Amino acid sequence: MSADLAITNGTIVDADGIRRADLRIENGVVVEVGEKLDGDTVIDADGLVVSPGFVDLHTHLREPGDEEAETIQTGSRGAALGGFTACVVMPNTNPAIDSLAVVQQVLDAASDALCEIVPAAAMTIARAGEQLAPMAELVRAGVRIFTDDGTGLQNARLMRTALEYAGGLNHLTDGFDVVLAQHCEVESLAAGGVMHEGEWSSVLGMPGQPAEAEELMVMRDIALARLTGGRVHFQHVSTRGSVSMIRAAKEAGLAITAEATTHHFTLDHSACQTYDPAFKVHPPLRTEDDIAAVKVGLLDGTIDAIATDHAPHTRQAKERPFLSAPPGMLGLETAFAVANTELGADIEQLVRLLSVNPAYIAGIDDRHGGRIEAGRPANLTVLDLDEEWTVTGAAMASRSTNTPYEGRTVRGRVRHTFWNGDHVVDMGEATR
Amino acid sequence: MTATSLRQRGPKHLLSMADLDRDDIEQILNLTESFAEVSERSIPRVPALRGKTIAWLFYEDSTRTRLSFETAAKRLLADTMNFSVGSSSVNKGESLRDTVETIAAMGIDGIVVRHGAAGTPRQVSEWTDASVVNAGDGWHQHPTQSLLDLYTARQHLEDLEGKHIAIVGDIKHSRVARSNALGFSAMGARVTLVAPPTLLPSTLDAWPVEVTHDLDAILEELDICYLLRMQLERQGQAVVPSLREYHTEYGLTSARADRLPNDALIMHPGPMNRGVEIAGEVADRPAAVITEQVANGVSVRMAVLFLLLGSGLDVVDEQRAIA
Structure with missing residues (x-):
């Protein structure tokens, strides 16, 4: 009989709610949940929360193409330290994930990862917005989410086509509806904008993107979801108008889901006044009013998931002028603590937003999210909700340091992470 | 507030007019007067910055501003170092930070930066111990232009308190407009921006200004009509239907x-598009003080370089020393 491990005295929070229970893990699987359990190794989780591992719907790990900024191995270590046991990795790599070969390359590179790497594939070849990627072939290889993230698919006719075509792939997925995830940004209106268009862009003398550049595409794709019956996921929702439209579309019964990033509910456009490109991100940091609307959307269920949009960039890339620096911020290692500190959600809501709902959206709820019960793979994280710590980019596992929370004190720390029973984070340290 | 307040506060950089209050500006303008007197001498030199080294870091074409700064530095006997972007390692892909650290390693006291991207001088200031002067950053700020404009206006109008200035033209893309809106309002003047909506930022909530689209409605009450250069390529971006229409609606025509009141000033930061924002004939009227602005630019930049880079002496002492 192989060695087993027990987590005792903890508070389990999962899709079923909150309860006090011990659990025992053996051969990578939760084998028992109950009272007074024992094992060869015992982790005393007194005062701690035991949650299904987090699932990030929106991660950029830069491999292949920009391994100086991040690799799947370094990024997944950061993910594990952040409590994540699965990351949906975005296809804006170089080359883009738009073929079976690149999906296989990513999965091969994930062989030494510290969490499950779930490749999303591009909707269109090379993310160029012109020709559909071989969606059926990619779905057969396991892909469930398609996105041209980094840009939105501008052509409405092609978006309609993609939604219609995706609707014919259910026989390859045991009935799961393939997700088209959209980065909403109408380029002709956002063109050249490097921050939110408002009083700060006006004073700072930088071209802005109006909220409407996002909202017009949200509006269009809600209409196309209605037209086609297709399943649309809105990525990194950042404006009050987007939240309102998504709420109304869900009330109308459309198959729509949405995510918001931690930075879009914690940082506003005034952060750009130092011209520090750490605060450059797409969609841009918006207004306090937008932040309030995104928070309400997360708390009332309009927005289903917290995503990181973890986007590493090298020091030299982020030391360019704000105008020409690449957009993006780190997020994996801070998401839970920032949400725990700033969102005003209880732990049950946080577990739904960080684990249960995103696992369902990504079609990986057979092994992530859901319930902690006997027979399920041991994808778990153990959380201290009260520990305070100070964010430092240099201390992160990521190869890059572009966190927007440098120096900020946050509350909530990941103590342990188990991925298929593998103890990848032990007492807050990655084990490999 | 004494004449030494700015110096005592120890400002290291000049990045934006937002960094200066009215007392600061008056101190710089008063010092400018002393240097203007130096410029009129037969040998217009004072050794106020002897032994100091200033580097020019111009990432954007500039003839006028650069010549003005160079002349100012020479009159103060500073050593200067020219970092010519066109023929430098920048074209070989060197990062801005590496460039700045390379120059700084040679031992410099000041860097004068012009860059097409807003905020670049501020970034540079974080990568070097030298003083940084913003010589124009994108659409953001051009503080020495504003100071020379304030100096020129003050020479003619004395006190700017309550005076009415219209800034006319492409506000949205103009660092001169952003600097002067702050500079003139800091001095107590009333600032009205005049432009079509397509040449204004989408919001002006944080600006200390009024706005109109009707230049004709305010002409009679102006003390200064400040015209901005119309970027000719804006026409292609369809923000104005044509330069002809722009001239008709927003240009300072002869009519x-x-x-304008008899003693009103006509100002322009140059270079002018005669026949677009200003009728050719109007630019040559006595009320147009455009070449005075250029002349004053040298004295203002002497004052700024001296304030930031001068030796530990009190400003008043040094003024006495150079007198």
């Missing part, structure tokens, strides 16, 4: 200039 409009006739309606």
Whole structure:
């Protein structure tokens, strides 16, 4: 009989709610949940929360193409330290994930990862917005989410086509509806904008993107979801108008889901006044009013998931002028603590937003999210909700340091992470 | 507030007019007067910055501003170092930070930066111990232009308190407009921006200004009509239907200039598009102080370089020393 491990005295929070229970893990699987359990190794989780591992719907790990900024191995270590046991990795790599070969390359590179790497594939070849990627072939290889993230698919006719075509792939997925995830940004209106268009862009003398550049595409794709019956996921929702439209579309019964990033509910456009490109991100940091609307959307269920949009960039890339620096911020290692500190959600809501709902959206709820019960793979994280710590980019596992929370004190720390029973984070340290 | 307040506060950089309050500006303008007197001498030199080294870091074409800064530095006997972007390692892909650290390693006291991207001088200031002067950053700020404009206006109008200045033209893309809106309002003047909506930022909530689209409605009450250069390529971006229409609606035509009060000033940061934002004939009227602005630019930049880079002496002492 192989060695087993027990987590005792903890508070389990999962899709079923909150309860006090011990659990025992053996051969990578939760084998028992109950009272007074024992094992060869015992982790005393007194005062701690035991949650299904987090699932990030929106991660950029830069491999292949920009391994100086991040690799799947370094990024997944950061993910594990952040409590994540699965990351949906975005296809804006170089080359883009738009073929079976690149999906296989990513999965091969994930062989030494510290969490499950779930490749999303591009909707269109090379993310160029012109020709559909071989969606059926990619779905057969396991892909469930398609996105041209980094840009939105501008052509409405092609978006309609993609939604219609995706609707014919259910026989390859045991009935799961393939997700088209959209980065909403109408380029002709956002063109050249490097921050939110408002009083700060006006004073700072930088071209802005109006909220409407996002909202017009949200509006269009809600209409196309209605037209086609297709399943649309809105990525990194950042404006009050987007939240309102998504709420109304869900009330109308459309198959729509949405995510918001931690930075879009914690940082506003005034952060750009130092011209520090750490605060450059797409969609841009918006207004306090937008932040309030995104928070309400997360708390009332309009927005289903917290995503990181973890986007590493090298020091030299982020030391360019704000105008020409690449957009993006780190997020994996801070998401839970920032949400725990700033969102005003209880732990049950946080577990739904960080684990249960995103696992369902990504079609990986057979092994992530859901319930902690006997027979399920041991994808778990153990959380201290009260520990305070100070964010430092240099201390992160990521190869890059572009966190927007440098120096900020946050509350909530990941103590342990188990991925298929593998103890990848032990007492807050990655084990490999 | 004493004449030494700015110096005592120890400002290291000049990045934006937002960094200066009215007392600061008056101190710089007063010092400018002393240096203007130096410039009129037969040998216009004072050794106020002897032994100091200033580097020019110009990432954007500039003839006028650069010549003005170079002349100012020479009159103060500073050593200067020219970092010519066109023929430098920048074209070989060197990062801005590496460039700045390379120059700084040679031992410099000041860097004068012009860059097409807003905020670049501020970034540079974080990568070097030298003083940084913003010589124009994108659409953001051009503080020495504003100071020379304030100096020129003050020479003619004395006190700017309550005076009414219209800034006319492409506000949205103009660092001169952003600097002067702050500079003139800091001095107590009333600032009105005049432009079509397509040449204004989408919001002006944080600006200390009024706005109109009707230049004709305010001409008679102006003390200064400040015209901005119309970027000719804006026409192609369809923000104005045509330069002809722009000239008709927003240009300072002869007829409009006739309606200005007799003692009103006509100003322009240069270079002018005669026949677009200003009628050719109007630019040559006595009320147009455009070449005075250029002349004053040298003295203002002497004052700024001296304030930031001068030796530990009190400003008043040094003024006495150079007198």
